Amino acid sequence: MTGVDALLLALGAVAVGSAALVVATRHLVRAGLYLVVCLGAVAGMYLVLAAELVAWVQVLIYVGAVVVLLLFAVMLTRAPIGASDDLDRSGWPAALIGGGVGLGLAALLVDAYRWTTVELPEAGTAERLGEQVFSSWVLPFEVLSVLLLSALVGAIVLSRPDIGASRDDAADDRGRSR
Amino acid sequence: MRPVIPYVTAALLFGLGVYGVLRRRNAVLVLMSVELMLNAVNLILVTADTTAKAVLPHGGQVFALFVIVLAAAEIGVGLAIVLQLYRIRASVAVDEIPLTEQHTAEPVAATTVGQASRAVGSEPEGPR
Numbered sequence: 001m002t003g004v005d006a007l008l009l010a011l012g013a014v015a016v017g018s019a020a021l022v023v024a025t026r027h028l029v030r031a032g033l034y035l036v037v038c039l040g041a042v043a044g045m046y047l048v049l050a051a052e053l054v055a056w057v058q059v060l061i062y063v064g065a066v067v068v069l070l071l072f073a074v075m076l077t078r079a080p081i082g083a084s085d086d087l088d089r090s091g092w093p094a095a096l097i098g099g100g101v102g103l104g105l106a107a108l109l110v111d112a113y114r115w116t117t118v119e120l121p122e123a124g125t126a127e128r129l130g131e132q133v134f135s136s137w138v139l140p141f142e143v144l145s146v147l148l149l150s151a152l153v154g155a156i157v158l159s160r161p162d163i164g165a166s167r168d169d170a171a172d173d174r175g176r177s178r
Numbered sequence: 179m180r181p182v183i184p185y186v187t188a189a190l191l192f193g194l195g196v197y198g199v200l201r202r203r204n205a206v207l208v209l210m211s212v213e214l215m216l217n218a219v220n221l222i223l224v225t226a227d228t229t230a231k232a233v234l235p236h237g238g239q240v241f242a243l244f245v246i247v248l249a250a251a252e253i254g255v256g257l258a259i260v261l262q263l264y265r266i267r268a269s270v271a272v273d274e275i276p277l278t279e280q281h282t283a284e285p286v287a288a289t290t291v292g293q294a295s296r297a298v299g300s301e302p303e304g305p306r
Contacts, residue, residue, distance in 0.1 A: 004179045012187035019191050019214050023198035028207065035210050038191075042217050045184055051224045054242045058220075061246055066213060066253050073206045073257045077264045087204050089273060094200035102193015109185040118229050120179050124239045133243070136234050144247055151251035158258040161265075 004120070007048050015041035026083040032071045039063050050123045184225040192218035205260045205270040209253065216249045 018037040025031050039062045046055035122128070133141055157163060191214055198211025220242045227238030264270050 002179075005183060008179070008183045008187075012183055015187055016190045016194070019194045022210055022214065023194050023201065023207075028204065031207055031210055035213065038214065039217060042191075042221055045187070045221060046224055049179075049184065049224050049228055051227065051239050051242070054220075054224060054239050054246075057243060057246055061250055062213070062217075066250065069253055069257055070206060070210060070213075073209075073260055076261055077206065077270050079204075079206075086271070087207060088201055089203055091201055094197050097200055098193050098195075098197025100193075101196045102190050105189035105192060106186045109189055110182055113180075113182040113185060113229075115180060115182065117180055121228055121235075124227070124236050129236055129239055129243070132234065132236050132240050136237075137240050137244075140244060144244060148247065148251055151255050155254045155258040158255070158262055161262075 004048060008045060011041045011044045011048065014038075015045070026085070026087060028074050028079040028084065028087070029071065029081075032067055032074060035070070036063055036067050039067070050120050052123050053126045053129045054124065179228065181225055181229045184221055188218040188221035188225070191215075191221065203271045203273055205263065205272050206257075208272060209256050209260070212256075213249065213253070216245060216252075220245050 015038050018034045018041065021034040022031050022038060025034065039058065043055045043058040043063070046052075046058060195211045195213075195215030195218060198214060199208055202208050202211060223238040223242045223245065225238075227236060227242075230238070232238070260270055263275070267275070
């Protein structure tokens with residue numbers, strides 16, 4: 001048990017604990033804030049695992065952008081401040097399937113890796129990852145940029161009702177709402 | 179470094195994400211649970227980058243970057259759908275959405291749309 005293992009264990013405990021609070025809390029806003037703690041702990045694990053660039057991208061995009069978007073959605077859907085009782089369905093099937101998946105995967109991985117050790121590879125800095133992305137992975141990278149563009153257009157079309165519907169539907173809608 | 183620690187962490191995170199997706203009724207909380215699952219997959223990829231000897235170096239980390247970009251696109255479109263749902267039905271409970279909305283149910287839905295847009299009041303009318 002080296003220092004790296006102790007660090008990974010502590011960060012993993014924080015991540016799993018705050019993830020449990022995300023799925024169990026009855027306050028909508030607190031779920032978003034626990035998600036920040038969980039994603040931050042996972043970013044710390046990336047740093048320990050010598051994945052430098054991925055850790056900083058995780059902090060920038062997940063903690064910076066995704067959580068802010070989620071909190072905006074919580075506000076725009078007029079979520080109540082304080083505890084709400086109607087956030088959950090009955091829990092037994094969900095606990096059965098979730099626990100089965102989590103513990104099953106954990107058992108599988110423990111059986112595969114036991115208590116072996118590996119050497120940490122050289123750090124994945126921006127330079128090394130950039131070389132890889134722009135030499136071996138150029139085609140997926142370009143396809144991903146097309147996907148981002150289409151997701152952007154899709155989000156805009158979805159949130160503007162006047163350009164999404166066909167002409168007949170729009171006329172129908174107008175007639176009904178008047 | 180013992181790879182079993184991050185692997186087990188990722189497995190437990192994925193299980194918690196599955197539990198959250200199945201348990202929660204609020205669509206925003208369902209999206210948060212999906213983020214947990216995507217993070218578990220990223221953790222697996224980054225850990226596998228240290229344990230597996232690949233032909234291309236740092237393949238796992240490059241894949242983790244790609245998954246992060248996919249998650250950003252997913253959350254953008256997902257939140258657009260959730261906000262549109264809230265505008266139409268004034269509720270984001272996922273188990274109240276009728277999956278088989280037929281033409282018989284159309285007048286009810288239309289009045290709901292009218293009420294919602296009147297209640298919100300700030301719906302962009304656009305060039306109608």
